[in-house]
Amino acid sequence: MNSFSTSDFRRLVTDYLGMAVALAALITVFSLSTEHFFSATTFRTIANQIPSVLLISVGMTYVLVIAEIDLSVGSVLGLCSAVLGVALTKWGWPLWLALPAALGAGLASGAFNGLVSLRWRLPSFIVTLGMLEMARGGAHAVTKSQTQYIGAAIEGIAGASVFGLSLPFLLAIVIVVVAQLVLSRTVFGRYMVAVGTNEEAVRLSGIDPRPIKLAVFLITGFLVALAAIIDTSRFQSANPNAGTGFELQAIAAAVIGGTSLMGGRGSIVSTFFGVLIIAVLNSGLAAVGARDETKRLITGAVIVVAVIVDHYRHRLAKGKGT
């Protein structure tokens, strides 16, 4: 709550320098190689596409910080979307009832992940892998595998915009800021980092790690449900296959941003950069019209190079020591 000091500023620069450089390099390359890439439209387009991935990546970063993992995010997005779509179309529920139902589905999935892995002390990898299958099965069962067209009833959510930026984007930005502050400035955030660093030491300090972990799984479930609502509104339809492969995308975004898979380290702002890098890359490659295999080769290489750049940023920040 103090004034912003110079050391804070220096940390901001060194923390995000690597990411920012990688991002700027990507934008430059694409701007030079295409005609219209460097334009407000492109950035508005990207801004309107990333909210759902961003929210999921925020959740994933939290989960990774406590040294767990959630592979079910993509499927749970599909499930929440399915519930929302079917509630609005087949069951004829009003929006104010359907939205909580979708959020409930997300929270319930998060609760399952958290409770089962805590109760039996199972690795969350396996529990959420099970959930990945089950939630997708659920999404198909609820929709009978049919994409549900909803139409204008849900358009309002993603359609509303301020200065050309959509409501979901603004919401996502707010959530990024809040999530970062919670992580770095609150008791809960500190506990998360502590649990991810050394759970046993935390337990022996008289702090029960389980409610913290459960809360993180619940938060993730909630964010995934939000992402599902946004996507459903954007496509005006609920697709039971929605979110396929999002788990790897979200993990990649978090890890590109420097979050450790071993827990105890992570930053939401860095994850935001990670999401941006991937989004700019996808958008730029599509604008260039690259062949599919070229896209994959470049995407793979960029992921690796982005982390290598970040490695050197770390060295820089640390100075000659070590």
Add this chain to the structure above:
Amino acid sequence: MNSFSTSDFRRLVTDYLGMAVALAALITVFSLSTEHFFSATTFRTIANQIPSVLLISVGMTYVLVIAEIDLSVGSVLGLCSAVLGVALTKWGWPLWLALPAALGAGLASGAFNGLVSLRWRLPSFIVTLGMLEMARGGAHAVTKSQTQYIGAAIEGIAGASVFGLSLPFLLAIVIVVVAQLVLSRTVFGRYMVAVGTNEEAVRLSGIDPRPIKLAVFLITGFLVALAAIIDTSRFQSANPNAGTGFELQAIAAAVIGGTSLMGGRGSIVSTFFGVLIIAVLNSGLAAVGARDETKRLITGAVIVVAVIVDHYRHRLAKGKGT
């Protein structure tokens, strides 16, 4: 090298009891619910289907034991398969040249994974995620996205059989046994466990962990290439999409078998059980002809339940302590 003691035997029972019980339960359920499931043909069919997944899961177990991960196995399988197919069909190479080429592709991918993550100390998750994209891109580039039909030229490898068991199956069993012995009885195996448990301590003991890690990535690349050869021979064709999703399957098999994602713990025999459980489950559900969402729900639930069963086995083995 000592004789097999009773304590060894007890360990064998307690170690694999949980898995064996889960497997037996699955077989019983399916045998009761379908007519032809419990037959030699079914088991022979399963035996001939699992070698490639088994080999990949062995590699994955090794990688997990040293506290790393390899997400690229599926894509690398696709790449090796593509190289093999294109070499045989388009380039007109003889088999004795094409096979080493495929193995070389696997080893090269493994070398890339190992060298890049070691050189810049990057998390293998991200390096192999990059490799996942790049190898798949490579597979599509080599084959121009077209499945290469090879035909009888390559049939011999998977076709040969002894007592109805295919050569690949026998090979896979030999590799499982050797891999287990290497892990538990050799210097290299103990170093793997040590590196996975506490890399820093290994370094402080005057042992360089890097060659060990590199070797493990190379072994995995080699096993994946073997799996690619087997699959290509089985399908008599090389598909650039081959192996999609194998990474999660292999990790699931290893983790169901009790291998820790945090490193330092793993058993090849348990992974074998993990592979069997998944294979029997797939086969049985197909025999029943269950609807897709039911399959997914059941698969997810079985994964979670198998690990829960294993949790209780652990408690049993440990006695009342803790």
Add this chain to the structure above:
Amino acid sequence: MPEPASLLTISGLCKSYAGPVLSDVSFDLRSGEVHALVGENGAGKSTLSKIIAGLVRPEAGGMELRGEAYQPRDKKDAERRGVRMVMQELNLIANLTVAESIFIERLPHRFGWINRRQLHTDAQKTLQEVGLGDLDPSRQIKTLGVGQQQLVEIAAGISHRCDVLILDEPTAALTDPEIERLFAQIAKLRAAGTAIIYISHRMEEILRIADRISILRDGRMIATRAAQDITLDEIVRLMVGRELGQAIHRRGAGVPPAISVPLGNRDGLSDDGAVALRVRGLRRGSAVKDVSFEARRGEILGFAGLMGSGRTETMRALFGADRRDAGEVFLDESATPAAIHSPRDAVRHGLALLTEDRKEQGLLLPLSIRANLTLLCLRQLSRFGGWIRSAKERTEASAWAKKLSVRCHSLDQRVAELSGGNQQKVVIAKWLFRDCRILIFDEPTRGIDVGAKFEIYQLLADLADQGKAVIVVSSDLKELLALCDCIAVMSAGRIAATFRRGEWTQDKIMAAALSGYLQKQGRGGIEN
């Protein structure tokens, strides 16, 4: 007597991390001598040792071994040249067996295939030498207590032939019998011509076994003296750079002055303090068999015993860290047992437990000193239900760091970068920060230097004076004798005897500590 030739000479060594750690250190080591290295926490002893053992590279300065230039590339290189080190921090690999850990770099094998029988017998022989003959070499490291782990590390160190052996605080977690056995081993090595660098904060040990003593202060080599030419007080004065505060040895009968307790205004209390904690019939596995005791307010209760006698397990069980098989814990003379099933319950009831293993169970190594210090009372340092007041956090944390004189250059430094003793101070401060009524300290002064020990004793005494119940488990019997009002002696998982101040003698306590094992002549050793 002519000066014996130097085996290892060091001149002008410099090393700095964020600030200078070693400045212009020169030093020489002769074959067949035990050379003690002393200094305050953070003085640079471990860093110097690591440089000699090839783990850290100096920035300036040279080393010569047997007259040749010596610049080890890494640990392996140093070992090839005959230089070995047993590290201060435990560096065993939890998932390996004891035998594998001892022989990790040279597992007996044929074409890579381990010869398990030979490994087993070799390990048994080596363990015998450090007094762990009863330990099954195929047990996993993670099932051992800290003391046993330390002995395994020592066994691994002395099982190799070498010319220079560095022992960095080998006895910090050991009790007297193990220390005696270690000294016997050291004597043997010394007779065989091995030069030994011995680091310890236990001054009486140093005077007993050292031939020469070198004193480091703030990264500078202050003096090197022959052991017979120097007194304890002088060593301490050189280490600290000033006279220690006027210690009032009110209870220090029979204890060398330098380690007696400066108890200030604290008089021996009578036993009318109210009972704060009563434990009845505590059992857990084979380590704790029917333990009952009580701790009074205003008193310091010590727990003595041999290694593996079950002290740590007792404390963990009563704290709820491990499941109890049986037993009840009563608080404040209450007749109903307190519901303590987890450390969280324990802390809520006002208990604190400082664990013996700081690295694995006490600290968040990659996090800052500040985050470690304030973890337990973040709630008090926050407002709006969880927003941390960072300014307040900073001032509070720095106050505690100062109070325990934690040597660091910033509170944002990672705890992993601190010296061993300073890490221990952080763990202690963490618990003191949270105002608990019953404090259990398991090996609180492990690795802490003489000066800081005084301060910690003073702190413990103050806490008792404030009416808290303090329990101290320690392997250092002299520490307990100086500090405690009452000492419980554990043996083979039971409390063999309890003495009040004045009733005890060192012999009586040792006899009680052994009693549990003597009854089982058949096994004749420490039960696992």
Add this chain to the structure above:
Amino acid sequence: GPKEPAPPATPGKPRVALVMKSLANEFFLTMENGARAHQKAHAADYDLIANGIKDELDVSKQVELVEQMIAQKADAIVIAPADSKALVPVCKKALQAGIIVINIDNKFDDAVLAASQSKFPFVGPDNRKGAKAVGDALAKKLKAGDQVVIIEGAPNAFNGVQRRLGFEDAVKAAGLKIVSSQSGYWETDKANQVVAALMTEHPDVKAVLCANDSMALGAVAALRAAGKLGQVLVVGYDNIAAVQQLLKKGEVLATADQHADRLAVFGIEYALEALKTKAAPADRETPVDLVTGETVSGKP
């Protein structure tokens, strides 16, 4: 256990195995439902085991399904192959085991069939023809020289390639200009990303041709976000329920209906016939209908 009733073991009653592609795809689910309904109506004539793979890319799973059906001693296999080459050897194996194999939906590659000296009766639509019809309907609304983009299916999916070729045929015939042709992997989300990027890069594009309707949904969302809905035309393929509203509103111009529900039924009937006559029937092309805003049915 699984809720589906296991096929009862009535001796003499033939067991027909239906092996489909991705059940995550509405098209194949409709196919499965059609088959199940047919079996219920003809319960006395045969038993049905219906299976599919998780996603179209998992070819090896489909091969394994066929192997399992051989082990299960099915009498006939009706297969919609996920790969027109890789499935040939295993189907040949089935044939050698005395099982009738009928190829539906996606035709086996002729060269491979010739090389492996096997032949399977094919029942299915001509994707290229269907796509051409959709493209032609679009071309009527455009003039020569107009820019269009194609969103392809997964790059090595046979029907994806056929549909792309069909679109290209129509585009060529009408003299339109393809400014970009990229894969959307059959997915709404991926297609959305690609179309959004292309709308910025090629602001004059007049139409988007999508190889399936899920991708058309993504394209429509991208156009809506760019404020170009109505100015840029969208066509799809498959006629899934969700696009029917869009067809009525005119947000999607046209799609093609391959009658998934009847496709498997044709195959099954073929198989039953072959079992009776012991003779291999001839290939049969099933109808593909163009669906537009005017012709769309009110089916839910």
